[in-house]
Amino acid sequence: MTDASDISDDDDRIIAAEYVLGLLPAADRREAEARLNGDPAFRAAVAAWAEDFVAMTDDWPEVVPPAAVWAGIEAKLAEQDGGTGFLSLLRRPKSLRGLFGYAAGGLVAAGLAWVVLNSGVMTPAAPEFQARIAAEDESVVFAAAYDVDTGALEVLQRSGAAAPGRSLEFWLIAEGQAPVSVLVWPNGSERESVVLPADLAARLPNAVLAISDEPEGGSPTGAPTGDVLAVGPVESI
Amino acid sequence: MSTREEIETLIDGAARKDRAAFAQLYGHTSAKLFGVVLRILKSEAEAEEALQEIYIKVWRNADRYRAGGYSPMTWLITIARNHAIDRLRARRASGAGLDEAHELPDAAPGPEALAMASSDRARILTCFERLPLDRAEAVRRAYIEGETYAELASRFDVPLNTMRTWLRRSLLKLKECLSE
Incomplete structure (x- = not known):
C-alpha cells in the first residue's frame, strides 16, 4: 500500500485516471494515447479506471430515446454509404475500412477536435x-x-x-x-x-x-x- | 439489460458492418446511453443530437472495442460520457447555457439510489465516503460535469496546483480503496 501523501507526478495510476477523466492537457493526452498501444499495463490501468468511474452512472435512470433518433442514425449511415460507395468496390480489407472510418469521423467532428484512441472511446483533453x-x-x-x-x-x-x-x-x-x-x-x-x-x-x-x-x-x-x-x-x- | 456476452456479440457484429446487429445493439443499449447523456447535458434536444453522433461513433469504432479491454457496457457508456463532456465543454467555452447548467439541482444520489446500488456502485460509493466530502465532490464533478483543474480550482477557490495535488491524492486513495 502506497502512502497517498508520497505522491509522484508520474504515477501511472494517476495519469491513467486523469486521462480517463479528461484532465490531461492535449500534449499529455497524446502521450498517454501513444502508450495505450504498446503498454499493456497502462492500458489495463485505463480500462480499470473506466470501469470504476462508470459505476457512478449505474443508478442513473434509463430513458428510451424518441424514435426520431434512430431514424436519424440510419439516415446518416445511408448518407455515409452513398459518399463512400467507391470503397466497397475496392473491397478493402477490414483494417483499412477501420482507418477510413477514423478519417471520416474527423470530417464529421465539425470543429470539435477529438482524437480517436485505440479503444475508440475518444477521451477529452484539458486546457493547456x-x-x-x-x-x-x-x-x-x-x-x-x-x-x-x-x-x-x-x-x-x-x-x-x-x-x-x-x-x-x-x-x-x-x-x-x-x-x-x-x-x-x-x-x-x-x-x-x-x-x-x-x-x-x-x-x-x-x-x-x-x-x-x-x-x-x-x-x-x-x-x-x-x-x-x-x-x-x-x-x- | 442484456448479458455481457449478448452485447459483445452485437458490437462484434457492428464491427463486421452488420446493420441488423447494430440495430439490435441500439435497441438493447440506447435507453441506458440516452439516460447518461441526458444526465450530463441536461437538455433533451441536445441529448438527442448527441446520441445520434454517439451511435455513429460506435458504428465506426466497433472494430476497436476488443483492443481496449473494457467491458461492453463500460465501452459504450465511456464513449457516450466522453462525447457528452466534449459538448458540455464546448458549450461552456462558448459561454452559452452556462448559468442554467450551474443552476440545475445537484446530481448527488439520494438515499433511495444508495439502497438500489449495484455492487460496483456500492464499492465506489464506499470508497468515495472515505474521502473528505469536498474531495469526493471534485472527483465526481470531473467525471460527471467534465470540470477541468482550472474550473475545479475556481469552484473550490484554491490555487490550481493545490487543486491538482488534492485531486491526485484523492484518486490515489480511491484506487487503493477500490483495489482492497
Missing part, C-alpha cells in the same frame, strides 16, 4: 495554458485558462471590477510585441469565454495577460489607454 492576472495588492484578480481543443480562453473573475462608468479590458502581450486586445469585460459578469484566433493563440507561450482600466466599452484606440491594473504570466499547465 493558464494565467492568474492579479494586481499587486490583490484588489483585482482574474483567472484564465486556455483550452487547445476548443481554442477558447476562459476567464473567471475572482475579485475586483471596473470603476463606475469604466470597463476592464484584457490584453495579450507577447514578448517584444504590442498588446493585443482579447476581451472587454462585460460589467457584472463573473465568467467569460472568448475563442482566440489561431495567430493570437500561437503567442500564448511566454506571453503576459494584462488588464487595463478603459472608458466604458473598451479602449477607443485599440491600444491600452488607462492604467494597467493587473498582470499575470501565461504558464503552460
Whole structure:
C-alpha cells in the first residue's frame, strides 16, 4: 500500500485516471494515447479506471430515446454509404475500412477536435495554458485558462471590477510585441469565454495577460489607454 | 439489460458492418446511453443530437472495442460520457447555457439510489465516503460535469496546483480503496 501523501507526478495510476477523466492537457493526452498501444499495463490501468468511474452512472435512470433518433442514425449511415460507395468496390480489407472510418469521423467532428484512441472511446483533453492576472495588492484578480481543443480562453473573475462608468479590458502581450486586445469585460459578469484566433493563440507561450482600466466599452484606440491594473504570466499547465 | 456476452456479440457484429446487429445493439443499449447523456447535458434536444453522433461513433469504432479491454457496457457508456463532456465543454467555452447548467439541482444520489446500488456502485460509493466530502465532490464533478483543474480550482477557490495535488491524492486513495 502506497502512502497517498508520497505522491509522484508520474504515477501511472494517476495519469491513467486523469486521462480517463479528461484532465490531461492535449500534449499529455497524446502521450498517454501513444502508450495505450504498446503498454499493456497502462492500458489495463485505463480500462480499470473506466470501469470504476462508470459505476457512478449505474443508478442513473434509463430513458428510451424518441424514435426520431434512430431514424436519424440510419439516415446518416445511408448518407455515409452513398459518399463512400467507391470503397466497397475496392473491397478493402477490414483494417483499412477501420482507418477510413477514423478519417471520416474527423470530417464529421465539425470543429470539435477529438482524437480517436485505440479503444475508440475518444477521451477529452484539458486546457493547456493558464494565467492568474492579479494586481499587486490583490484588489483585482482574474483567472484564465486556455483550452487547445476548443481554442477558447476562459476567464473567471475572482475579485475586483471596473470603476463606475469604466470597463476592464484584457490584453495579450507577447514578448517584444504590442498588446493585443482579447476581451472587454462585460460589467457584472463573473465568467467569460472568448475563442482566440489561431495567430493570437500561437503567442500564448511566454506571453503576459494584462488588464487595463478603459472608458466604458473598451479602449477607443485599440491600444491600452488607462492604467494597467493587473498582470499575470501565461504558464503552460 | 442484456448479458455481457449478448452485447459483445452485437458490437462484434457492428464491427463486421452488420446493420441488423447494430440495430439490435441500439435497441438493447440506447435507453441506458440516452439516460447518461441526458444526465450530463441536461437538455433533451441536445441529448438527442448527441446520441445520434454517439451511435455513429460506435458504428465506426466497433472494430476497436476488443483492443481496449473494457467491458461492453463500460465501452459504450465511456464513449457516450466522453462525447457528452466534449459538448458540455464546448458549450461552456462558448459561454452559452452556462448559468442554467450551474443552476440545475445537484446530481448527488439520494438515499433511495444508495439502497438500489449495484455492487460496483456500492464499492465506489464506499470508497468515495472515505474521502473528505469536498474531495469526493471534485472527483465526481470531473467525471460527471467534465470540470477541468482550472474550473475545479475556481469552484473550490484554491490555487490550481493545490487543486491538482488534492485531486491526485484523492484518486490515489480511491484506487487503493477500490483495489482492497
